[in-house]
Amino acid sequence: MGSNEETNAAGTDTRPPMLVESDYDSWKIRIHRYIRGKPNGKLIWKxxxxxxxxxxxxxxxxxxxxxxxxxxxxxxxxxxxxxxxKLEMADTQAEIILSQGLPRHIFNNLYNIFGYIRYI
Structure with a gap:
């Protein structure tokens, strides 16, 4: 069985992969695939x-x-x-997914800067 960090990085079907700050490039690929696998994934990514x-x-x-x-x-x-x-739901799902897949301090900093999530 993998370590807790490996489990968090992998994510599940019900929970997005958690960003490990030293591995952004891998996380971006995994979070993109996770999102695209959701209903309206293209709208969420947009x-x-x-x-x-x-x-x-x-x-x-x-x-x-x-x-x-x-x-x-x-x-x-x-x-x-x-x-x-559909667009409003995609916006809401984007925030939910990222709030679960980012460490709290990163999510809060980005939300405070932009007033929404826009950074991937």
Missing amino acids: SIQNGPTPHPMITDPPATNSTIVPAPREKLDSEFSEEEN
């Missing part, structure tokens, strides 16, 4: 590379007999299209 998708916006139609066009607003969850729901 979220990690580019940051989360901006919140969908909508412009309501102007009131009857009005020439003033309302300003765009953020969509309510109930107004999301299926594609927008």
Whole structure:
């Protein structure tokens, strides 16, 4: 049986591989494969590379007999299209996977710098 460090580095189907700071290159390959094996893995990987998708916006139609066009607003969850729901879920899954696969101090530093995870 391998050491605890080897087990953490390998990951499982339910838990992503943990980054060992001295072995980033290997971890990047393993975390990429882990993510691509998930449903919507391509969207999750894209979220990690580019940051989360901006919140969908909508412009309501102007009131009857009005020439003033309302300003765009953020969509309510109930107004999301299926594609927008998939993108939001991919963003959430990206954060969950990385929060489990990175040492806490690295995850916190990156989140504090960027406000989201974008660094692989």
